[in-house]
Amino acid sequence: MKRHRFSASKRELAGHCLWWADPDNELPEDTVGPAALIGTAFHTCAERTILACGERVDPFAICEEMELAPEHHDAVQIRYDGAYEAIKAKAQIPGIQVEVKYAYSKVNGRILKAEGPRDYSDAKPWELVGTVDIAYIQDGTLVIEDWKTGRKPPRARWALQLHMLGAAAHRAMGALGHTLDGNVRVVVLHVLPDGTVNEDSYTLSGEELQRECETLDALLEQLGGHPEPKGGDHCTSLYCPARRVCPSTQGAMLTMPTSIPTIMTMEDAASWRKKLDLVRAAADALEKELKQYVDKHGDLDMGDGRGWGPVSQTRDKLTLNAKAFAYLKRKLNKEKLEEAAPRSISKSSLKKALGSDLDKTLEHLTTLDAVEQSTSVRYQLKKYVPRED
Numbered sequence: 001m002k003r004h005r006f007s008a009s010k011r012e013l014a015g016h017c018l019w020w021a022d023p024d025n026e027l028p029e030d031t032v033g034p035a036a037l038i039g040t041a042f043h044t045c046a047e048r049t050i051l052a053c054g055e056r057v058d059p060f061a062i063c064e065e066m067e068l069a070p071e072h073h074d075a076v077q078i079r080y081d082g083a084y085e086a087i088k089a090k091a092q093i094p095g096i097q098v099e100v101k102y103a104y105s106k107v108n109g110r111i112l113k114a115e116g117p118r119d120y121s122d123a124k125p126w127e128l129v130g131t132v133d134i135a136y137i138q139d140g141t142l143v144i145e146d147w148k149t150g151r152k153p154p155r156a157r158w159a160l161q162l163h164m165l166g167a168a169a170h171r172a173m174g175a176l177g178h179t180l181d182g183n184v185r186v187v188v189l190h191v192l193p194d195g196t197v198n199e200d201s202y203t204l205s206g207e208e209l210q211r212e213c214e215t216l217d218a219l220l221e222q223l224g225g226h227p228e229p230k231g232g233d234h235c236t237s238l239y240c241p242a243r244r245v246c247p248s249t250q251g252a253m254l255t256m257p258t259s260i261p262t263i264m265t266m267e268d269a270a271s272w273r274k275k276l277d278l279v280r281a282a283a284d285a286l287e288k289e290l291k292q293y294v295d296k297h298g299d300l301d302m303g304d305g306r307g308w309g310p311v312s313q314t315r316d317k318l319t320l321n322a323k324a325f326a327y328l329k330r331k332l333n334k335e336k337l338e339e340a341a342p343r344s345i346s347k348s349s350l351k352k353a354l355g356s357d358l359d360k361t362l363e364h365l366t367t368l369d370a371v372e373q374s375t376s377v378r379y380q381l382k383k384y385v386p387r388e389d
């Protein structure tokens with residue numbers, strides 16, 4: 001069990017509920033999924049490349065050092081290779097700093113001493129914390145940038161995590177005597193699975209920063225008063241770390257009726273809607289627990305010949321490079337090609353256009369580096385086969 005700090009990555013959740021961040025509430029350790037581990041390894045590769053003034057690092061060695069499972073090494077390597085030029089360009093920015101940890105309190109902002117990616121041990125209990133991937137000053141404006149390897153990061157304009165970091169970093173840099181123009185430019189660097197980097201930026205004005213400071217001060221005030229849990233769909237959609245133990249989700253489970261109620265009034269409907277979100281949050285937490293159990297002990301025996309556990313699915317993804325596109329152009333007529341072959345095409349769309357010729361065509365597209373395999377895991381019912389060990 002551990003206490004969960006209010007860090008910038010949870011800024012959006014904090015705007016809905018703060019019970020999870022109350023230092024008096026102990027939460028179970030959260031498990032980190034493969035996507036987050038791949039993201040952390042990529043961050044480390046980018047950080048070390050910038051610290052080495054743009055010299056390439058070895059992503060495999062970093063994956064091994066971070067004890068990342070071998071099946072995820074390629075995902076890190078591909079992202080790093082694709083993003084390398086963008087990372088190298090960052091390394092040339094004068095005065096660039098990487099992985100800077102900040103603390104924010106009502107009266108102060110400061111840089112923390114840290115020894116690793118999530119080390120906030122230097123922070124006081126009443127301080128809010130966060131890590132900036134890249135920070136520098138350009139023509140008097142403080143710029144903070146954040147690598148994002150997830151599927152759909154928010155636009156910089158709405159990235160509250162970066163707004164909070166902007167407020168903390170601006171205070172800390174000001175306290176260190178830097179001359180700043182009062183604005184902060186926040187930049188989201190979205191790294192796609194192939195390493196393409198999409199950059200999106202927004203400049204927070206002095207008034208917007210002031211508003212963010214006022215919001216953070218109000219959240220700090222609430223935190224000091226032991227906030228009540230406030231459930232809603234944010235419990236699941238913003239990954240609250242307290243879902244398994246929160247009294248709000250547990251209470252909702254207890255108030256669920258044994259049969260579906262007939263809803264007669266708006267008030268009733270709104271109240272059931274809210275309970276449903278909480279029950280869903282609790283159900284998601286239970287599902288996560290079940291997945292962890294089967295990962296450790298093998299498939300569940302459901303007693304009717306069926307089991308429940310992970311199933312790997314591998315599928316071919318076609319990305320049409322110039323050579324592959326030209327090849328398909330020769331094989332298909334123009335309309336069919338336009339209909340069937342945008343830059344990225346599914347195997348089923350190609351099958352529709354090619355019919356029986358699919359296998360031979362795929363074989364040739366593979367030689368042109370246009371076919372990539374992606375593997376995903378689903379947990380589902382299947383024939384029960386007991387684990388041998």
Ligand code: SF4
Binds near residue numbers: 020230231243246247
């Ligand atoms: S599960 Fe929901 S109600 Fe409970 S602490 Fe988290 S956000 Fe708040």
